[in-house]
Amino acid sequence: MSTTQSERLRGLLEPLVAARDLDLEEIEVTPVGRMRVLRIVVDSDTGVLLDTCAELSRAVSEKLDETDAMGQAAYRLEVTSPGADRPLTELRHYRRATGRLIKARLADGGELTARILSADEDGLDLEVPGVKGRKPTTRRLAFGEIDRARVEIEFNRKADGRVTAAGADENQEEA
Numbered sequence: 001m002s003t004t005q006s007e008r009l010r011g012l013l014e015p016l017v018a019a020r021d022l023d024l025e026e027i028e029v030t031p032v033g034r035m036r037v038l039r040i041v042v043d044s045d046t047g048v049l050l051d052t053c054a055e056l057s058r059a060v061s062e063k064l065d066e067t068d069a070m071g072q073a074a075y076r077l078e079v080t081s082p083g084a085d086r087p088l089t090e091l092r093h094y095r096r097a098t099g100r101l102i103k104a105r106l107a108d109g110g111e112l113t114a115r116i117l118s119a120d121e122d123g124l125d126l127e128v129p130g131v132k133g134r135k136p137t138t139r140r141l142a143f144g145e146i147d148r149a150r151v152e153i154e155f156n157r158k159a160d161g162r163v164t165a166a167g168a169d170e171n172q173e174e175a
Contacts, residue, residue: 005029005069009038012069016059017042020052023092025082029075036075038064041082045096048081088149094119097151104141104149113152114139 009027017024017040026041040060042048057079064070064077088094088102097116104112114126123142130136 008069013060020056038075039078041080043082053079084153085150101152101154102149103152105147107145107147
């Protein structure tokens, strides 16, 4: 997608997204055969409900029909929330991941797996798991030290932070 089209779509769609207290994370137009797919990724501090995506999709569709932002060629519209494997790139991403385990590739080439305790404008306060029976330690990590980071999916973490030997969180329903 050209920068001009991207900027135009962002300018057109951002007010619709913001009106629903969502953040516009990404706009992507991808050719698929003779069609294109317009994928809009939105998020919020409290997550995004399926009904919210459906409502936003209808509003975006109406707005795009009123304009020529997508041109005359056929396209399919997808409105979605970010996947669990989305890279953490903004302060808001790290704040939303507070309490979650992340894996970070560090600027010095190292790698770190730790739980986010808090995030502020300068970096992260982390809890690094202990190795071989040792207690966890805390560490401060500046954003400048992070090359890239993602949330690590945990299938066996209990709500109180304890990890079970196997199985899912006993306090949550299966999806």
